[in-house]
Structures are given as C-alpha cells and as structure tokens.
Amino acid sequence: MQLKDRINAFTALGKFLREINTESTQERPEINNLNIESILRRAEAENGWFTQENIHFALNSWGNALSEENLQQWISNYKIESVEPKTVAIIMAGNVPLVGFHDFLSILITGNKALAKLSSNDKTILPFIGQILISIEPRFKNYIEFTDERLTTFDAVIATGSNNTARYFDYYFGKYPNIIRKNRNSVAVLTGEETEEDLKNLADDVFRYFGLGCRNVSKIYIPEGYDFEPFFKGMYSWKEIIHNHKYINNYDYNKAVYLMDSFPLLDNEFMLLKEDSGFSSPISVLFFEKYTSKYAVKKILETEADNIQCVVTKAGLPNEIPFGKAQNPELWDYADGVDTIDFLLKLSE
Numbered sequence: 001m002q003l004k005d006r007i008n009a010f011t012a013l014g015k016f017l018r019e020i021n022t023e024s025t026q027e028r029p030e031i032n033n034l035n036i037e038s039i040l041r042r043a044e045a046e047n048g049w050f051t052q053e054n055i056h057f058a059l060n061s062w063g064n065a066l067s068e069e070n071l072q073q074w075i076s077n078y079k080i081e082s083v084e085p086k087t088v089a090i091i092m093a094g095n096v097p098l099v100g101f102h103d104f105l106s107i108l109i110t111g112n113k114a115l116a117k118l119s120s121n122d123k124t125i126l127p128f129i130g131q132i133l134i135s136i137e138p139r140f141k142n143y144i145e146f147t148d149e150r151l152t153t154f155d156a157v158i159a160t161g162s163n164n165t166a167r168y169f170d171y172y173f174g175k176y177p178n179i180i181r182k183n184r185n186s187v188a189v190l191t192g193e194e195t196e197e198d199l200k201n202l203a204d205d206v207f208r209y210f211g212l213g214c215r216n217v218s219k220i221y222i223p224e225g226y227d228f229e230p231f232f233k234g235m236y237s238w239k240e241i242i243h244n245h246k247y248i249n250n251y252d253y254n255k256a257v258y259l260m261d262s263f264p265l266l267d268n269e270f271m272l273l274k275e276d277s278g279f280s281s282p283i284s285v286l287f288f289e290k291y292t293s294k295y296a297v298k299k300i301l302e303t304e305a306d307n308i309q310c311v312v313t314k315a316g317l318p319n320e321i322p323f324g325k326a327q328n329p330e331l332w333d334y335a336d337g338v339d340t341i342d343f344l345l346k347l348s349e
Contacts, residue, residue: 001139003080006109007071009137014066016132017059036128043097043124048246050097054209055125058097061328071109074331078341080110083348085143087113089151091159091169094119096209098126102331103158106340108133112347113143115154156347158340179343181336184306185218185279186326189297189313192226194323198314199234201324205312206271207238208327210247211283214309214335215326219279219287221297226290232268242270251284279307309335 020036044050088107092100100116104126107114118126127146134140151157156177159169166182173180188202205217220231242248255272258265266273276287291297298317301308313320334340 001111001137002082003075003109003111005137005139006111007068007075009133009140010066010071010105010109011068012136013129013133014063016136017063017066017129020056020059020063039124039128043122046124047094047121049095049210049212050122050125051244055097057208057327058125062098062101064328065331066105070331075109075341077332078345080341080345081348083111085112086155086344086347087115087153088344088347089115089117089154089157089159091117091151091157091161092119092122092126093160094121094123096213097122098129099213100160101126101129102335103160103340105331106344107158108140108143110341110344112344113145115145115147115151117147117151156344158343160335177343177347179338179340181338183280184214184309184336185281186215186310186312187219187221187279187301187308188217188323189221189291189301189311189315189317189320190223190226190231191313191315192223194230194234194314196230196234198323199231200237201322202312203235203238204324205326206235206286207241210241210244211281213327215329217286217310217312217326218281219276219289221289221291221300224290224292228266228273235268235271239270247284250282254282254285279304 040052040055043055044052090100090103090107099122100119104114104116116126130140130144130146134144154176157169157173158179159166159173160181161169163182166180169178169180186205188205194202202217205215209216211218242251251270251272255265255267258272258274263274270284272285273288274281274285275289277289278287281287289300291300294315294317297315301311301317310326311317311320312323312326314322
C-alpha cells in the first residue's frame, strides 16, 4: 500500500465512525452484518465503565479526528517513505474505550504492522474497528494482529500502564526500541474569572469516562479566596452521573473513608473536593490546591511536568488547552509529549 491508500482507508473509517448506527452503515453489507449494536453491548457487559454513551463518544471523537484534512495535516510534518514494515507490539491499557487507538493508527499509517495485546478491560472495540478497516482496505489484513498470547516476534514495543507495570515493561522490553508510558493525570488552573460556559466545559473534562482517563482533569489549582459557588454550578450539568451504580459505590466509599479520617471535604452530593498535593484522585473525587500567583502555579506545573498530561485553563500558561477539549485531542497531540510517528520512522533508519 502507498501512503495515499492508507490515508484514504482511515478517512473512510472516520466517515464510518461518524455515521455509526445510522442508515449510512447499511450501505455496506459486510459491515452491517457485523451487528454493531450487539458488539458495543458486549463491550459494555465486559467493562461496566464502558457505558454506551462513553463508547459512542469515543467512536465519534475518533470519527471527527479521522478526516482527510486532519490526516494530511498530521503526516505532512514527516517524510514517510515505503520501507520494509516493522512489527510493533502494542500493550494496550483499558481504562477508557479505544485508549490505544492512536498507537494503532500511528503504526499503520507509517506502513508498519500492528501486533496488539489487548487489555482484558477493552478487548472488543478495537478488533471491531480492525474488522471495519480491513473491510474498507483488505490489504490491511496482513498488517493487523490481535493476540492474547505472550508477545514473542516483534521489532519494537509501545506499552501503556501504571508506574508499577512500567518497571516490568522496562525489564522485559528494555532491549527493544520502546515507548513506555506511566501514570499521568490532567489538571485545570482556575483564576476565578471563568465564565459559566467555561466551567460547564470543565465538567466534561472532569466527568467524561468517569474520570478514568489520563486526559481527565483530576485536580484543580485555585487562587487564594476562590469562590466555589460558580464552580459547583458548572459541575451541575453532570449531576446524573451519580445514578451509575459503579460511580455511586465509589462516591459513597470515598466519602465514608475521608469522613472517618476527619478530612475536610467539599461535597455537592455527586462529587467530592479534597485539598491534596497529589494528582491521581479516586473516582468521584477532585483534588484541589491553592496558589498565590500565576508565577507560582507555573513553577509548580514545570516541576511536576512528568505527572501531568494536559493543563486545561485560559490563564495564558504554556501548552494550555481550552476548557472542554481535554477528551478531544488532535492527531498531533501525543501522549506524554513523545512523538510516536518520529519513533516509528526511526525504526527503519
């Protein structure tokens, strides 16, 4: 396949994802016969955090990202030539739907082969996407493999996990070219000048995927004397989240533990705010920390850069992203700031 063929295939995949479960998908019998609704219901049954709303949000987000314009803009920054394809193993996380799709896309768009070891928490959706891609461009069949077995034959590794599992990844895969990702969380910096719309958009960054993604805001920085009333008003748009049984179990448990330990809390009956210097807050909890000046918070973010995936704000800080955009990254927004395409192209040098 030439690069233009791969771009055309992913452009068609994007169109399919944008139109999923609409009449347009019925135009291709081989796709319609897959029984899409059943597949997505199975994904939810296998992982209770994968609600239909969150699955469809992920599918639609990737559908919007995979436009021809976006794909061309993304790859125009690189010199992608036809080379002997390398087999790149991907060890997938399973915290949010399709969390490893960008690695999968990057490997295939550069002409390499993807050997994906799926997480037990997300073992249905990506193989389904792989089927669609192969139905669009059958030559991808020889470039895509999913496995539950031990990884043995590969040229490079991209692995995503916790700080704990990263040590094992280093041990097992250190002799291969690799990208090994650890725990990261996202933060928001508030100034007190945010609009009601800003704070409603921030609620999306906090609650989408139940806060389980590395791009979810798990902590906010606030100025001394911050008035929380507008903040809680903005969060109210997600009040229905408390009706999810897994979420409410976490909310009740964390609230009980914090109260027993006499931690001061702010509580709006579907989320808890706790003052804490950490970054990885439990489900239903948002950490907050006070800052004295923009300079002070900027220095904190620089010092803690290895723990932070995204900074959501409109305070004029480096690499900030707008409220409400944390879960809609561009194709060129790389996890942990590591350029995956550059890594893959260097495998052939």
